[in-house]
Amino acid sequence: MVIKVVILIGGYMLFVKEGKALIKTKLNEKEVFYNPRGKFTRSLGVIVVAAEGEVKGRELVVADALAATGIRGIRYFLESGKVKKLFLNDISRTAYYIIQENLKLNKISGESAIVTRLDANSFLSSHFKEKDKFDLVDVDPYGSPAPYIDNSVSAVKEGGILAITATDLAPLCGIYPWPAFRKYWALPLRGEFCHEIAARILINLVVQSCGRKERVPEPILTCRSEHYIRVYVRIKKGKRNFPYEKIGFIYRCEKCLEVYVRSIKEAFMNKCPICGSNLLTSGPLWIGDLHSVSFLDKLNRVKDLVEEDRAKVDKFLFFFKKELKMPPYYYDVSKACGLLKKSMPSIQRIINALISMGFKATRTHFNPVGIKTTAPYKEFLEVIKLSTKA
Ligand SMILES: C[S@@+](CC[C@H](N)C(=O)[O-])C[C@H]1O[C@@H](n2cnc3c(N)ncnc32)[C@H](O)[C@@H]1O
The missing domain is CATH 1.20.5 (Single alpha-helices involved in coiled-coils or other helix-helix interfaces)
Structure with missing residues (x-):
């Protein structure tokens, strides 16, 4: 429900009643972000916090790193009955002041809520010490949450929850696939199940970050509604049970529309187009x-x-x-000589021979007996055969 209140002096002011919270969204003519279309995600968030309080058997420390009016955290506090301490952060000065007013308006004391005005990444990184981490970190930015994922993963307590929203559905749903790849390291798929793909890409971003920090992710709730995707991921310490088998690819035939799912391990199993044997795969990497x-x-x-x-x-x-x-790899002459059971020829002689055949070829600093060349491996072996005695 939205209630508009006209104030005689000081102009026009908008108050919003959402759930149990009464929220002011405008301060001295300056608006702070409030989107009524986000109401459902906040309502769902309330029951997530309530359920997590039951899972943990205690009250929780919760942070909203991009809090705007503070409505999300205030609703978590008032309605879940499971928030011990609330941290509300926003980079905007107006938001910083309005959050404080909204806390007062909702009778939440300074002991129960801390308000900061920091860049979200600075805020999150100031909570990396074990004792300062959060049971639940909420990241609800404009557009993509990608810039905040690494720091939010690090700010979640052992076994806590990372809750993230993405509203950049044009890239995530495949309208702009390559910008999506830039931000998420995954290609989306435009079409009928694009929103589910978007959610899975978002989860994979958290999974990648967890892998870098020796943490193990478990998605516990995923939701698409209105203009956003929302995922809740539980994050634990560890590396042995990292979910490699749950990372993969979804393919769709552009003609018959059949769908195929392959784990990353399966997707990396390719056959050599020349001899049909298994291709050993590396990457994605810089080429x-x-x-x-x-x-x-x-x-x-x-x-x-x-x-x-x-x-x-x-x-x-x-x-x-x-x-x-030059190509993003090199051949090792000593390895080739071992295969051919030949003695080592002069590296420069091989390079000269490759160049005379029309290939590019050069030494590399990576290996004193390495050669970078555009020649296929078969031709490289031929040159070595001709350049050496048995
Ligand atoms: C989509 S709104 C947050 C909505 C809020 N969580 C809610 O449920 O109503 C995004 C907020 O992020 C803030 N913001 C933008 N960039 C930021 C940054 N780098 N660090 C912290 N806050 C930022 C904006 O001032 C804005 O209030």
């Missing part, structure tokens, strides 16, 4: 250049400043330049 041409030029200009390791610095700078615009 672009490893150095910048202009920065290498700068390094060459200042290299005389260093006296230590001069010969090695020169050699490496030379190889770095050679590695540019």
